[in-house]
Amino acid sequence: MNKRWWKEAVVYQVYWRSFFDTDGDGYGDIRGVIEKLDYIKKLGVDVIWLNPVYESPDKDNGYDISDYQSVMDKAGSMDDWENLLNEVHRRDMKLIMDLVVNHTSDQHPWFQESRSSKENPKRDWYIWKDPSAEGGPPNNWRSYFTPSTWEYDEKTGQYYFHSFAVEQPDLNWRNPEVREAIFDMMKFWLDKGIDGFRMDVINLLAKLEGFPDAEQPEKINYLGNNPGIHAYLQEMNEKVLRHYDIMTVGEIPFVTPEDGLKYVGEDRDELHTLFHFEVADDMPTWDMLRFKEIQKTWYEGMYGKGWNSQFLNNHDHTRQVTRYGNDGEYREKSAKLLATMIHTLPGTPYIFQGEEIGMTGVDFDSIEDYHDIAMKNKYEEEVGKGRDPQKVLEELKPLSRDNSRTPVQWDNTKHAGFTDGEPWIPVNPNYKEINVEQALEDPTSIFYYYQKLISLRKENDVMVYGNYEDLSEGDERLYMYTRSLDGVTWLVVLNHSDEAHDLELPEESKGAQLMIGNYGDTEKTVRELETTLQPHEARIYEYTN
Numbered sequence: 001m002n003k004r005w006w007k008e009a010v011v012y013q014v015y016w017r018s019f020f021d022t023d024g025d026g027y028g029d030i031r032g033v034i035e036k037l038d039y040i041k042k043l044g045v046d047v048i049w050l051n052p053v054y055e056s057p058d059k060d061n062g063y064d065i066s067d068y069q070s071v072m073d074k075a076g077s078m079d080d081w082e083n084l085l086n087e088v089h090r091r092d093m094k095l096i097m098d099l100v101v102n103h104t105s106d107q108h109p110w111f112q113e114s115r116s117s118k119e120n121p122k123r124d125w126y127i128w129k130d131p132s133a134e135g136g137p138p139n140n141w142r143s144y145f146t147p148s149t150w151e152y153d154e155k156t157g158q159y160y161f162h163s164f165a166v167e168q169p170d171l172n173w174r175n176p177e178v179r180e181a182i183f184d185m186m187k188f189w190l191d192k193g194i195d196g197f198r199m200d201v202i203n204l205l206a207k208l209e210g211f212p213d214a215e216q217p218e219k220i221n222y223l224g225n226n227p228g229i230h231a232y233l234q235e236m237n238e239k240v241l242r243h244y245d246i247m248t249v250g251e252i253p254f255v256t257p258e259d260g261l262k263y264v265g266e267d268r269d270e271l272h273t274l275f276h277f278e279v280a281d282d283m284p285t286w287d288m289l290r291f292k293e294i295q296k297t298w299y300e301g302m303y304g305k306g307w308n309s310q311f312l313n314n315h316d317h318t319r320q321v322t323r324y325g326n327d328g329e330y331r332e333k334s335a336k337l338l339a340t341m342i343h344t345l346p347g348t349p350y351i352f353q354g355e356e357i358g359m360t361g362v363d364f365d366s367i368e369d370y371h372d373i374a375m376k377n378k379y380e381e382e383v384g385k386g387r388d389p390q391k392v393l394e395e396l397k398p399l400s401r402d403n404s405r406t407p408v409q410w411d412n413t414k415h416a417g418f419t420d421g422e423p424w425i426p427v428n429p430n431y432k433e434i435n436v437e438q439a440l441e442d443p444t445s446i447f448y449y450y451q452k453l454i455s456l457r458k459e460n461d462v463m464v465y466g467n468y469e470d471l472s473e474g475d476e477r478l479y480m481y482t483r484s485l486d487g488v489t490w491l492v493v494l495n496h497s498d499e500a501h502d503l504e505l506p507e508e509s510k511g512a513q514l515m516i517g518n519y520g521d522t523e524k525t526v527r528e529l530e531t532t533l534q535p536h537e538a539r540i541y542e543y544t545n
């Protein structure tokens, strides 16, 4: 298998607006990221993924861009950003930027021109359609954030298309001028020396020919993976990507392992890696059997042919220890177990800021404390149907994107040390117990466990390139698998439950050495194959064949 730096890397995601505020406006900023770079570096990660910092009216926290080539005031200035890049590089880390090119903000000058008249040269830069024969939207599609993908524009009597909010019109990628403008913009950032892109919903660029009505409009999968997408990505690769030593990771909802390979196959010249959403979007709560099946099919589909990513949370998904683990009695063990799993399954692991101290989701009392446009729109829609607002709120809370967007908890002082001002979103009230300062003082903390896992990845190719075999198919609580490479085998054993469980280790593991574990008193060498795993216990053993 080809060795590549981005396969060996660990990526740390910085959602800057909730990271660290240096100017007291209640929003994190680029200077705040710079100030905390030594902290990030201490973890041992190689790459930082920075969420969008571009000029934006901020309806969708920066994913509605009104100028791709400038930095929004809340985040700082272009000078700050240049400093960030330098400081990241000075610490031997890399910086990848968010690339949001499926849509722009409705305030982007391109869209302002496009909507100004049917004859405007930029009319065709977006997707405009006449009302349907009966009047009303051109088809029955739902968008991610609203009941229809179509918004009527009085001025010209046509509808424009938006996969997300009304304020996020989709670009028309069929238009070669659009593609050229985007490719130029990508070169602008690459020429500044960035190390790659995380590509927002990149499989949505090609739209389904003819925009036919959907049989199940609520499924929204018709928005992605449509014919024509690979031609766009190949053109992007040919004209831009291949000329730089970078990493690209495509955000690709609705993708199966088979289709995944079309985006990241090593013989395809499109992208390097992808995020699929079979876990984060399609597995609302932990389901061990389903998770194992997903790992197996992706491994079988991709191993040796393309590269995957591993993550359980990001700025769109509830924090992993809350959603998929135990954020109560076993929070610390559970956070370490999930980390062990993500860092030993095949693919590049991602850490979302705060995950390394086991931050948890939130439960705010009022809809006013929530900011997520996806949640707010859904709330309005449901309440609009006459439903009980409190019920709707309770229903939406567990998967609200704000669960992961509360400020990083730095210490136990006011607002968790995140800001001197009023934070844009409330701090999780548990910051007195869960914070960075406390984590750094405790050698057994989740933070240092991550640090150790990351350093193991640097020293052991098997963790990156090894093949994968599940030895625990059918078990709903225990997960046991191996990664093997050149005669070295790593055996990972995980008890993803609140009870202790007996387990028989495989014969070959007699004499195996413990590499890391989340209980302090585990024997360093396997003498007996019969063993008992404590609640949320995780161990990695190594043996040679």
Ligand code: ISL
Pocket: 060, 063, 100, 144, 164, 200, 201, 251, 253, 281, 315, 316, 317, 374, 401
């Ligand atoms: O958030 C989700 C489910 O709760 C995801 O389905 C998410 O909306 C989807 O993966 C696309 O997300 C990306 O594009 C959006 C932006 O709001 C998200 O923050 C971004 O990660 C539109 O640009």
